[in-house]
Amino acid sequence: MAINKQEHAQWSSSFGFVLAAVGSAVGLGNIWKFPYMVGESxxxxxxxxxxxxxxxxGFPILVAEWLIGRRGQKNPVNTFSDVAATEGKSRSWGIVGATGILGGFLILSFYSVIxxxxxxxITKVATGSFAGQDSDSVAATFDAMLASAGTLTIWHTVFMILTAVIVGIGVTSGIEKTAKILMPLLGVILFVIVGYNVMxxxxxxxxxYLFTPDLSKLTADVMLAALGHAFFTLSIGMGIMVAYGSYLGREVNLLKTARTVVILDTVIALAAGLAIFPIIFSNGLxxxxxxxxxxxxLPIAFGSMGAGTIIGALFFLLITFAAITSSISLLEPTVELLEERTSMSRTVSTIVASTxxxxxxxxxxLSFNLWSDFTIMGNGIFDALDKLTSKFLLPxxxxxxIVFVGWKxxxxxxxxxxGLSNGTWQLWQIVAKFIAPIAVIVVFVTSLMG
Ligand code: PHE
Ligand code: NA
Known part of the structure; x- marks a missing residue:
């Protein structure tokens, strides 16, 4: 995984692990996907x-995946089948590792586009494209980008190359250490934008809009979208956290570590909401x-705030960085599987997978432009990949x-x-055995029927 064994040995605490997990979790899901899903629902x-x-x-499943990973000490496929075997259960649990890897593979294809x-x-804001622009011209700039298959291809390619190079030469942990500085900076900029909005x-x-409960809008579809996003945003349901778990020392407290990751991830998402929606409302979008x-x-705000060019360019730079710490975690499992299961070297595995x-x-x-008429069960290719993963594979x-940890x-x-005392242990069991699995099943089945 993103952490390799040698470097892992150098980390004296679980801090390196938290960095890797937060690096994977915090990304486009928080800043790009969460706000627009809120808006759509x-x-x-x-x-x-x-x-x-x-x-x-999300929280119990994150803990469950680390628990399994810490036992297995291998890639997700072997981990699931080995841990199942030691518990006297069928090795076919390995399939769960495989569907996870498939999910990551599919997600990266559209993640890289964004x-x-x-x-x-970054380049648009830095060159002052938005200075003094109103909402119409900002929207026109976006639409022009979307309409140009060439432009989208170039930038998707650049993003994919960056990801592949980092994974291919194996410097992921260096990237994660950089995250220690850049992630907090991203948080700071989000709060600067929130501050601008307050004024x-x-x-x-x-x-x-974000917090006044309006339960009349709580349909099965909204529930499924929220459930799928909980998986997406925490990087769970994909084997990634299972693989990370194999680097967890015995001494690491899983519940506390999961709490840290979940809270950071959630705070960034909510801050993104407070950064974006005021601009939406005050501009009638x-x-x-x-x-x-x-x-x-956001570019509307960057176009009018003091130092907006610098703050805006830095903001998109930091989002890109956050996206890369996530995309490397999406690519790594596929590369690792190819490397282990075929005769291909790491470099060749990386090139094959990323191609x-x-x-x-x-x-x-292309589903945003040339192929916009092509649909799979009513969805363009982009949406189809998104829905197949978030609403199906990940849950x-x-x-x-969680069924494995709770029941098997x-x-x-x-x-x-x-490390739970009897009272808290009972609570954990109720959540792990019943609440979490039943919630997934109920949400899933009702939305299939609806
Ligand atoms: N959790 C990441 C985000 O919110 C996306 C991601 C999903 C990364 C799945 C890895 C695995 O942006
Ligand atoms: Na996230």
Missing amino acids: GGSAFVIAYLFCIALV GGWALNY NGGFGEAVA DPASGPGLIFVS VIWLLGIAAL LTGLAA MDQRNIQQEL
């Missing part, structure tokens, strides 16, 4: 469903405008992980490993 209903899913499903948008926006209107409206939401809103992913990404980006893989593993060992 009508605001607070999504936010509330999301917070529930994070706490009652990483490309962020890269492109420039729309803030109260945004807070009401449509919150439901989809994946372009941050690209048609296939890159091609799939091209198909995804099912995560469900398998020796429970006394787990209580000891989590």
Whole structure:
């Protein structure tokens, strides 16, 4: 995984591990995807469903994946089958590792396209394209980018090459150490934008929109979207956290570590919401405008705030960086599997995996322009990849992980490993055995029927 064994040995604490996990978790999911999903699902209903899913499903599954990974000490496929075998269960649990790897592979194809948008926006903002622009011309700039297959391909390619080079030459842990400086900076800039919003209107409206409960909008679809996003944003249901778990020392407290990751991830997402929605409302934009939401809103603020060019360029640079610490974690499992299971070297494995992913990404980006009429069950290719992973592969893989930990593993060992007293242990069991799995199943089945 992103941490290799040698370097892992040099880390004296679990801090390196937290960096890697936060690096994977915090990314485009928080800043690009969360706000537009909120907008598409009508605001607070999504936010509330999301917070529930994070706490009652995402958090326990994150812990479950680390638990399994720490036992297995191998790649997700072998880990699942080995841990199952030691518990006297079928080796076919290895399939769960495989669906996880497939999920990561598919996600990276469209993740890289959006990483490309962020890269492109660094140059756009830095060259002053948005200075003094109103919302119409900011939207026109975005639409022009989307309409140009060539532009999208170039930036998608650059993003994919950056990811592949980092994974191929194996400097992922160096990148994660840089994250220690750049991630907090991203947080600071988000709060600068929030501060700007407090002064420039729309803030109260945004807070009401995000947090005033309106349960009438809480449909099965919103629940499924929130559930899928909980998986996406925490990088769970994919084998990534299982693989990370294999680097966890015995002494690391899983619950505390998971709490840190979940809280950081959630705070960044909510801050992104408070950075974006006031701009949406004060400029009369449509919150439901989809994946372009941050690209048609934030540049308006950068175009009018003091030092907006620098702050804006830095902002998109930092988002790109956050996206890369996530994309390397998406590419690594596929590369590792190829390296272990075939005679290909790491370099060749990286080139093969990233080329296939890159091609799939091209198909995804063409759905914004040349292939916009082509749909799979009513979705363009980009949406189809997104939905297949977030609403299907990730929840099912995560469900398998929590069922495995809740029902298949020796429970006394787990209580000891989590270091829980009897009371808290009972709470954990209720969540792991019942609440989390049932929530996934119910949400899943109702939305299939609806
Ligand atoms: N969690 C990352 C984000 O929110 C995306 C990601 C998903 C990364 C799955 C790795 C695995 O941006
Ligand atoms: Na995230």
